[in-house]
Amino acid sequence: MEVTVEIYxxxxxxxxxxxxxxxxxxxxxxxxxxxxxxxxxxxxGTIAFRKSCAHGVCGSDAMEINGLNRLACQVLVQDLKSKRxxxxxxxxxxxxxxxxxxxxxFFAGLEKVKPYLIPAEPAPATERLQSIGDRAIFDDTxxxxxxxxxxxxxxxxxxxxxxxxxxxxxxxxxxxxxDSRDGGNEPRLEILDDKDGLWRCxxxxxCTDACPREIHITKAIGDLKRYxxxxx
Amino acid sequence: xxSRGSSAWLLQRVTGALLFITLGTHFYLYHYFMGPGMWGxxxxxxxxTDLATLKAMMESNPEMAKYYKLAHxxxxxxxxxxxxTFISLGTYHGFYGIKAIIDDWVTHDGWRSVANWVVYxxxxxxxxxxxxxxxxxxxxxx
Amino acid sequence: xxKIKEGMLAWILHKITGIAIVAFLIFxxxxxxxxxxxxxxFNAVIETYKTPLxxxxxxxxxxxxxxxxxxxxxxxxxxxxxWAMKQHKLLVYLTYILAGALFLVGAWFMxxxxx
Ligand code: HEM
Ligand code: SF4
Ligand code: FES
Numbered sequence: 001m002e003v004t005v006e007i008y009x010x011x012x013x014x015x016x017x018x019x020x021x022x023x024x025x026x027x028x029x030x031x032x033x034x035x036x037x038x039x040x041x042x043x044x045g046t047i048a049f050r051k052s053c054a055h056g057v058c059g060s061d062a063m064e065i066n067g068l069n070r071l072a073c074q075v076l077v078q079d080l081k082s083k084r085x086x087x088x089x090x091x092x093x094x095x096x097x098x099x100x101x102x103x104x105x106f107f108a109g110l111e112k113v114k115p116y117l118i119p120a121e122p123a124p125a126t127e128r129l130q131s132i133g134d135r136a137i138f139d140d141t142x143x144x145x146x147x148x149x150x151x152x153x154x155x156x157x158x159x160x161x162x163x164x165x166x167x168x169x170x171x172x173x174x175x176x177x178x179d180s181r182d183g184g185n186e187p188r189l190e191i192l193d194d195k196d197g198l199w200r201c202x203x204x205x206x207c208t209d210a211c212p213r214e215i216h217i218t219k220a221i222g223d224l225k226r227y228x229x230x231x232x
Numbered sequence: 233x234x235s236r237g238s239s240a241w242l243l244q245r246v247t248g249a250l251l252f253i254t255l256g257t258h259f260y261l262y263h264y265f266m267g268p269g270m271w272g273x274x275x276x277x278x279x280x281t282d283l284a285t286l287k288a289m290m291e292s293n294p295e296m297a298k299y300y301k302l303a304h305x306x307x308x309x310x311x312x313x314x315x316x317t318f319i320s321l322g323t324y325h326g327f328y329g330i331k332a333i334i335d336d337w338v339t340h341d342g343w344r345s346v347a348n349w350v351v352y353x354x355x356x357x358x359x360x361x362x363x364x365x366x367x368x369x370x371x372x373x374x
Numbered sequence: 375x376x377k378i379k380e381g382m383l384a385w386i387l388h389k390i391t392g393i394a395i396v397a398f399l400i401f402x403x404x405x406x407x408x409x410x411x412x413x414x415x416f417n418a419v420i421e422t423y424k425t426p427l428x429x430x431x432x433x434x435x436x437x438x439x440x441x442x443x444x445x446x447x448x449x450x451x452x453x454x455x456x457w458a459m460k461q462h463k464l465l466v467y468l469t470y471i472l473a474g475a476l477f478l479v480g481a482w483f484m485x486x487x488x489x
Binding site for chain 2: 389392393395396399400403404406407410412413416417420439443446447450453480483484
Binding site: 066069206216226 | 382453
């Protein structure tokens with residue numbers, strides 16, 4: 001099938017942006033990433049975008065495709081149900097070039113909620129045991145690949161301001177706050193209960209709709225809201 | 233009120249849920265009973281007088297019919313307490329809601345607190361106006 | 375333009391209706407404090423409520439209140455139960471249907487009544 005691909009271009013030297021249009025013959029079962037690679041190989045080698053694993057694991061190719069944030073390597077052309085494919089960078093972060101955005105502030109935001117185990121007790125002689133039930137509580141939020149699709153889909157972040165802690169950091173916080181082995185909640189709750197924390201989430205569900213790992217982010221944020229109300 | 237968001241978040245939900253009930257009652261009283269009204273439905277017998285007396289008064293002076301209905305309600309302590317509660321819930325929830333919208337829009341800390349204080353003051357002024365109106369309304373008819 | 379999905383549209387409407395209700399609340403308390411000053415003042419204010427423009431506004435407000443109230447209950451339900459979170463799209467549609475149905479009934483009553 002023939003598709004028209006519109007790709008956002010930004011040149012940092014001239015600070016000008018535009019859309020470049022390519023008409024390509026593709027297989028409906030091609031992934032959008034395949035189409036982009038074909039364009040880069042055959043039409044315009046200067047297009048810049050991030051990708052690595054090409055299998056939905058590394059989280060480097062989140063972009064806005066036909067108005068929704070998704071991984072280019074995960075969405076098939078046929079799933080878009082359109083002959084027009086419009087590809088833009090994820091919004092709310094500084095565009096460095098074409099589809100590449102500056103993720104530094106995003107990762108710094110994740111770091112703030114201390115996304116690592118802060119043991120509640122000194123290391124035992126054997127491993128730290130956890131029941132199957134306790135593990136299941138945070139199973140969903142372990143699946144995050146830090147692609148940024150959720151945070152940059154959220155109006156509280158992209159429309160209003162980027163001080164908002166954002167869904168990805170909430171997912172990370174959930175992963176450790178509800179871990180029975182973890183004891184480091186105080187500093188995390190400090191961030192979550194801040195003026196730019198949980199309370200700027202209005203259950204809009206854009207993040208849940210965008211997450212390529214199908215994490216139920218809004219539910220996780222709801223868990224955190226109730227936890228924070230009880231524990232602070 | 234905590235400067236942090238957790239208690240305010242909970243209060244916004246609690247007042248919202250309570251408003252769901254009180255707003256329903258408010259609509260029943262002031263838009264149905266005060267409007268077309270369903271005579272013989274005695275659930276509004278909590279007013280100052282009984283419905284038969286009220287009806288007789290309304291028929292003797294149709295010009296004042298609505299006023300009598302309102303007086304019937306307002307002269308009863310139950311509905312005064314109800315209205316004070318309702319106005320308090322409404323102004324708190326509504327003005328805190330506006331404050332939440334400002335927190336989304338305004339990034340600059342200084343402007344944020346200026347805007348927040350404007351909203352708080354407007355809310356308190358309006359609340360006082362509402363409470364005074366309810367308390368001071370004393371039609372001595374019954 | 376980012377696609378406006380179910381939850382996003384409901385959120386935009388929740389904000390607009392919230393602000394509209396506050397605007398009405400301000401007007402309402404202001405006019406209430408005028409009409410509590412005795413029968414003459416009361417009847418004078420009631421007279422202004424009878425104009426078609428005001429009545430149309432009231433009917434419109436009913437729609438806003440119904441949506442805000444039901445959508446607010448949906449949001450509260452979602453934040454407190456996992457079930458409502460999982461069913462959020464269904465519940466958004468249900469909110470529109472319920473608010474729409476109640477609006478039609480309420481608007482008919484309000485318009486029929488003599489102000
Ligand atoms: C009748 C039942 C009501 C319920 C269940 C309800 C529920 C809610 C909830 C849960 C929120 C928080 C939404 C969020 O965090 O995004 C909210 C926000 C708000 N409410 Fe209500 N509410 C009700 C009535 C009212 C009334 C009567 C007013 C006006 C006086 C009002 C004005 C607002 C405003 C201005 C907001 C902020 C909007 C926003 O941030 O999106 N609400 N309401
Ligand atoms: S929660 Fe989902 S959308 Fe958000 S960063 Fe993690 S994988 Fe990406
Ligand atoms: S390239 Fe690794 S997730 Fe798409």
